[in-house]
Amino acid sequence: MTAPKILIAFYSRNGSTEALAKAIAEGAEIEGAEVRLRRAREIVPAEVMAKAAGWAEKAADMNAKYPAPTEEDAEWADAIVLGTPTRFGSVASELKAYIDGLGGLWFQGKLNGKVGSVFGSTSSMHGGNESTLLSLYNPMAHLGLIIVPLGYADPVLFQAGTPYGATHVSLQDAVEPNSKELEVARFQGRRVTTVARRLTFALEAFFN
Template identity: 90%
Template sequence: MTVPKILIAFYSRNGSTEALAKAIAEGAEIEGADVRLRRAREVVPAEVMAKAPGWVEKATEMNAKYPMPTEEDAEWADAIIFGTPTRFGAVTSELKAYIDSLGGLWFQGKLNGKVGSVFGSTSSTHGGNESTLLSLYNPMAHLGLIIVPLGYADPVLFEAGTPYGATHVSVQDTVAPNAKQLEVARFQGRRVASVARRLTVGTEAFFN
């Protein structure tokens, strides 16, 4: 059986997006995927990070757990799942910097036909989860990724998440993702891995 290779490239400052990323990885692994979890790195100076309580400490902790995403990771993967908190209703500069670094692969056409999907979190109820996920569809289209949304393909989507990807609202970082939100995330991992496997098998059959 073909083993789909999944890259989950995310940024997380306080742990909400990280929790969703881990649940997506669990779902993909249930589907038999080989998963790489990668955390994008900070792009602001240390003195800026120091002004936000806990930022330096949490970044150090997470960076010890997750390697930074690389160009090689994207080339290796059959599917790339991007995860980000919202920043003023849009993607974080940290994750966007990684996406922007993929220009060399884009120029060579090496990302064409890979699966792409997104997930995210925000601090407030109307903080921009959906606008952020939809904004990531634009660079994914430019990279040549085949965008895989969730739709309402699982009953849990009627209770949590969005049709565009798994989401969470942390209420100023006081609430962790609940069981339904994590279930949506696991479904996203399973769905992306399943689609990636079908596309990979189809490609192998076409060229062999």
């Protein structure tokens, strides 16, 4: 059986969501997955980015490390994991623009039956992590993905994260994801890979 193919498409400005994405990738790879890490690109002009200290520089650094997500990535994947910082309790426009660009695949039914999962970060306590993750479930349902939350399927979920997906609170970028939050993210990678493998195996058995 071929290795499950996992797309992790995320947006990160200051590194918190990126750190979770990398940990999810580690967990997926531990379970034998082939992983593509992709960073959504800015959709605002340079003059807007210049108003936030370090934004343009950090974006350039991350864009050098990660390609932009494409339609081909989503079609390739057995599972799509989306990550975002909160923006007023909802998904960042940069990641939403990528999701909105999947309309062609949606129309052709090419995303139906793929696994979907989400993760995110916020700057402040009660800053919208859970509402943001829940808001991402809506487009996943429309795209036909099989949504895989975390529940409390691993004991670490009683210490960090949420039942909806891995999360982090950066306290205005003062703290990085801690060991428990990264453990939740690695568990998410393992869980998504396990479910994707089972679904892929079932489909291969059905058609062979």
